[in-house]
Amino acid sequence: PAKMKIRKPKWNIKASEMSNKTFNPIRAIVDSMKIEPNPNKSMIRLSIGDPTVFGNLPTDEEVLHAMKEAIDSGKYNGYAPSIGYQSSREVVASYYTGPEAPLDAMDVILTSGCSQAIEMAIGVLCNPGDNILVPCPGFSLYKTLALSMGIDVKLYNLLPEESWEIDLKQLESLIDDKTSCIIINNPSNPCGSVFSKSHLQKILAVLVTHSCLFYSFYFIQVFPGSRYYPIAPLSTDVPILSCGGLAKRWLVPGWRLGWILIHDRKDLFGSEIREGLIRLSQRILGPCTIVQGALKDIINNPSQEFYSSTIHIMKSNADICYNSLSSVPGLRPVRPSGAMYLMVGIEMEHFPEFQSDVDFTERLVAEQSVFCLPATCFEYPNFFRIVVTVPEEMMVEACNRIQEFCQQHYEPYSNHIIQDIDCDK
Amino acid sequence: PAKMKIRKPKWNIKASEMSNKTFNPIRAIVDSMKIEPNPNKSMIRLSIGDPTVFGNLPTDEEVLHAMKEAIDSGKYNGYAPSIGYQSSREVVASYYTGPEAPLDAMDVILTSGCSQAIEMAIGVLCNPGDNILVPCPGFSLYKTLALSMGIDVKLYNLLPEESWEIDLKQLESLIDDKTSCIIINNPSNPCGSVFSKSHLQKILAVLVTHSCLFYSFYFIQVFPGSRYYPIAPLSTDVPILSCGGLAKRWLVPGWRLGWILIHDRKDLFGSEIREGLIRLSQRILGPCTIVQGALKDIINNPSQEFYSSTIHIMKSNADICYNSLSSVPGLRPVRPSGAMYLMVGIEMEHFPEFQSDVDFTERLVAEQSVFCLPATCFEYPNFFRIVVTVPEEMMVEACNRIQEFCQQHYEPYSNHIIQDIDCDK
Numbered sequence: 006p007a008k009m010k011i012r013k014p015k016w017n018i019k020a021s022e023m024s025n026k027t028f029n030p031i032r033a034i035v036d037s038m039k040i041e042p043n044p045n046k047s048m049i050r051l052s053i054g055d056p057t058v059f060g061n062l063p064t065d066e067e068v069l070h071a072m073k074e075a076i077d078s079g080k081y082n083g084y085a086p087s088i089g090y091q092s093s094r095e096v097v098a099s100y101y102t103g104p105e106a107p108l109d110a111m112d113v114i115l116t117s118g119c120s121q122a123i124e125m126a127i128g129v130l131c132n133p134g135d136n137i138l139v140p141c142p143g144f145s146l147y148k149t150l151a152l153s154m155g156i157d158v159k160l161y162n163l164l165p166e167e168s169w170e171i172d173l174k175q176l177e178s179l180i181d182d183k184t185s186c187i188i189i190n191n192p193s194n195p196c197g198s199v200f201s202k203s204h205l206q207k208i209l210a211v212l213v214t215h216s217c218l219f220y221s222f223y224f225i226q227v228f229p230g231s232r233y234y235p236i237a238p239l240s241t242d243v244p245i246l247s248c249g250g251l252a253k254r255w256l257v258p259g260w261r262l263g264w265i266l267i268h269d270r271k272d273l274f275g276s277e278i279r280e281g282l283i284r285l286s287q288r289i290l291g292p293c294t295i296v297q298g299a300l301k302d303i304i305n306n307p308s309q310e311f312y313s314s315t316i317h318i319m320k321s322n323a324d325i326c327y328n329s330l331s332s333v334p335g336l337r338p339v340r341p342s343g344a345m346y347l348m349v350g351i352e353m354e355h356f357p358e359f360q361s362d363v364d365f366t367e368r369l370v371a372e373q374s375v376f377c378l379p380a381t382c383f384e385y386p387n388f389f390r391i392v393v394t395v396p397e398e399m400m401v402e403a404c405n406r407i408q409e410f411c412q413q414h415y416e417p418y419s420n421h422i423i424q425d426i427d428c429d430k
Numbered sequence: 431p432a433k434m435k436i437r438k439p440k441w442n443i444k445a446s447e448m449s450n451k452t453f454n455p456i457r458a459i460v461d462s463m464k465i466e467p468n469p470n471k472s473m474i475r476l477s478i479g480d481p482t483v484f485g486n487l488p489t490d491e492e493v494l495h496a497m498k499e500a501i502d503s504g505k506y507n508g509y510a511p512s513i514g515y516q517s518s519r520e521v522v523a524s525y526y527t528g529p530e531a532p533l534d535a536m537d538v539i540l541t542s543g544c545s546q547a548i549e550m551a552i553g554v555l556c557n558p559g560d561n562i563l564v565p566c567p568g569f570s571l572y573k574t575l576a577l578s579m580g581i582d583v584k585l586y587n588l589l590p591e592e593s594w595e596i597d598l599k600q601l602e603s604l605i606d607d608k609t610s611c612i613i614i615n616n617p618s619n620p621c622g623s624v625f626s627k628s629h630l631q632k633i634l635a636v637l638v639t640h641s642c643l644f645y646s647f648y649f650i651q652v653f654p655g656s657r658y659y660p661i662a663p664l665s666t667d668v669p670i671l672s673c674g675g676l677a678k679r680w681l682v683p684g685w686r687l688g689w690i691l692i693h694d695r696k697d698l699f700g701s702e703i704r705e706g707l708i709r710l711s712q713r714i715l716g717p718c719t720i721v722q723g724a725l726k727d728i729i730n731n732p733s734q735e736f737y738s739s740t741i742h743i744m745k746s747n748a749d750i751c752y753n754s755l756s757s758v759p760g761l762r763p764v765r766p767s768g769a770m771y772l773m774v775g776i777e778m779e780h781f782p783e784f785q786s787d788v789d790f791t792e793r794l795v796a797e798q799s800v801f802c803l804p805a806t807c808f809e810y811p812n813f814f815r816i817v818v819t820v821p822e823e824m825m826v827e828a829c830n831r832i833q834e835f836c837q838q839h840y841e842p843y844s845n846h847i848i849q850d851i852d853c854d855k
């Protein structure tokens with residue numbers, strides 16, 4: 006046994022720095038929260054960014070059919086080229102091409118989910134010591150991946166009072182000669198906001214004099230009344246890597262098919278970035294070939310009805326939620342225009358019992374069995390995020406419970422803050 | 431237009447160093463070769479490590495059926511945990527568990543192909559500046575991935591005259607305090623060799639006093655007459671990450687499902703490595719959920735007949751090839767015991783026309799329309815690799831053509847080398 010003891014330090018096996026730096030703030034925060042629902046109320050999870058969990062948003066039959074045909078064909082069992090089959094890349098190219106921003110198969114790289122598209126886009130554009138600009142509040146993977154690669158992250162602000170438009174002055178002030186890319190996410194996770202054409206043009210005007218852009222257009226669900234403008238056709242200069250995927254529009258996030266679209270009409274990326282992306286794709290050899298083989302029918306065959314009914318459900322839930330929470334003293338929901346989320350501000354001064362949004366959402370679970378993600382997960386304290394893909398009754402019930410919870414804890418007198426601080430001593 | 435010219439250098443977009451260092455030697459060598467077949471002979475490609483391309487090795491009907499059932503169930507469209515569904519990890523664990531080296535679901539990480547398993551295993555164990563030991567000749571991805579992460583690579587030798595056993599003395603001499611893992615690949619790509627039990631025990635004896643092991647047991651096809659010993663049951667000390675996948679045994683390499691098995695009975699990895707692997711899995715969120723959902727039936731339902739007929743075809747081709755080339759003056763094939771490859775030594779002194787194995791294989795294409803990978807791709811000059819998954823007639827025909835080619839170029843007099851050197855002046 007003495008010998009055993011000596012051996013252990015000898016091996017001295019430690020996880021690598023890179024793996025230690027691969028830090029997922031959502032996991033870290035949620036794992037440290039006490040999520041113990043009230044035993045008398047059924048749990049409602051408004052936290053999960055997966056539209057498939059409640060069964061109310063199934064994918065289209067045509068999508069499933071396409072997969073089975075791809076299996077039966079027997080043509081898609083072998084290795085595909087690491088960037089994806091030519092024919093599958095053509096499908097994505099024709100789906101997104103347009104006269105102002107033409108795309109062909111060579112401008113498309115298929116990836117294992119949009120997550121890998123993001124990993125590859127950051128991986129090809131940035132070196133350790135560079136910095137990238139990411140939205141705040143924003144999807145946490147950008148920062149997780151960048152920091153793991155030794156790339157610095159600077160947060161630019163989205164403005165809730167301007168429907169989460171970018172604070173362009175501040176954005177511009179952050180750009181320096183180490184900035185290797187700027188990530189724009191539209192429609193936004195976690196905000197559910199959709200940029201107007203003129204706002205996109207202003208963003209491009211900032212970028213045209215500075216740096217290259219990497220654009221994440223993950224959700225293309227936009228509610229009726231709003232309109233989604235792809236950014237690429239609005240500029241002839243700015244080179245753009247657009248990352249997207251099947252997950253949320255076709256409602257199959259587990260299938261792990263994503264893509265990078267290379268928009269580079271002025272040839273500013275040159276062959277460097279294209280070849281770099283191809284090299285990176287050879288690390289793990291692309292997404293599942295059955296999904297690739299089915300891609301044409303997945304993208305083209307679902308009826309318009311399928312897309313519009315998905316959007317209708319989300320829009321209707323978003324309205325229910327926004328309208329209900331707007332009237333709750335102490336809450337400031339921001340109306341979304343697309344995607345599947347909305348952000349709700351907490352007037353913390355009216356809830357003196359709670360230290361933070363983490364505290365607030367933890368207690369909301371304990372008392373009302375409703376779980377929303379505290380926006381500290383998105384580096385944006387004093388907000389929480391609600392997912393609107395749940396069934397309608399659940400949405401209604403959840404909002405009623407949030408309302409009750411707020412009524413019970415709301416303090417109209419803001420001088421409570423001062424009292425609280427005194428009590429702290 | 432003058433303005434345009436100024437703008438270009440301003441953007442100054444370069445591919446990252448990491449993407450530049452992601453260097454695939456096979457691609458680089460093959461792309462630089464002149465592969466122009468003889469127009470009078472149909473091309474036979476013995477170069478492609480994909481058993482599905484010729485249609486003679488289809489996967490089992492049960493495998494396809496399992497996929498369609500997974501699709502119909504509707505249960506596998508959402509996100510799985512990033513390391514894979516618990517139930518799918520259980521399936522892999524029970525397939526590989528045994529009394530000496532027990533495994534449960536927590537010891538399994540599902541990945542996007544064995545390639546990602548390798549990427550994650552290197553990624554969690556090694557820091558920039560560390561070194562890893564990899565076999566020579568060996569599968570090139572080990573080096574490609576390690577160098578891209580700033581990890582040094584040292585090659586240890588496999589000995590052709592000892593059926594490609596490891597030169598253990600040399601292996602041991604390479605280990606230093608910067609060695610963070612040693613990669614063993616058994617059965618071997620490109621050699622088709624399978625280590626005996628006693629050789630594996632000797633490897634473990636070297637490792638037990640040194641460093642941790644990362645084991646790639648990619649091909650579990652072993653020919654009748656040989657036996658495959660998993661390494662983990664042979665040691666109680668050495669911590670092992672075993673990387674494998676569906677690709678070659680179930681003949682669906684495009685589906686991209688792989689795994690890491692964590693063998694660590696002495697708890698030398700501790701929670702560090704396990705948590706590190708979980709963090710790394712969160713980067714791209716695991717393999718396609720349909721394949722995960724089908725995994726139980728894919729692994730358990732095919733009949734014994736399916737596996738044995740696959741092995742029979744490969745064994746029979748390997749025999750044809752070995753026997754045919756053994757009698758060819760100037761060639762020294764090494765008899766394989768498993769996998770789907772064999773290596774053939776070229777007595778270069780008898781082929782004075784050719785500079786190298788690259789030159790030799792290039793000319794073999796030009797004259798005989800047979801393409802084999804020059805083993806320079808595996809850092810092992812003067813050999814070439816043959817894939818034995820082709821249909822039998824093709825194997826026979828290819829061997830005849832190789833024989834003819836060698837007869838035409840063989841020079842019995844070894845003093846030609848000296849003449850050649852003189853001519854060079």
Ligand SMILES: Cc1ncc(COP(=O)(O)O)c(C=O)c1O
Pocket residue numbers: 054117118119120121144190193194221223249250251252258261262263714715
């Ligand atoms: C903005 C954004 N990009 C990318 C992803 C990840 O996409 P995928 O599941 O295709 O990897 C998400 C997931 O929610 C997201 O919100």
Ligand SMILES: Cc1ncc(COP(=O)(O)O)c(C=O)c1O
Pocket residue numbers: 289290479542543544545546569615618619646648674675676677683686687688
């Ligand atoms: C030894 C070895 N490991 C891993 C791989 C890659 O496996 P996958 O296709 O599952 O990524 C290969 C492919 O040929 C291989 O030979």
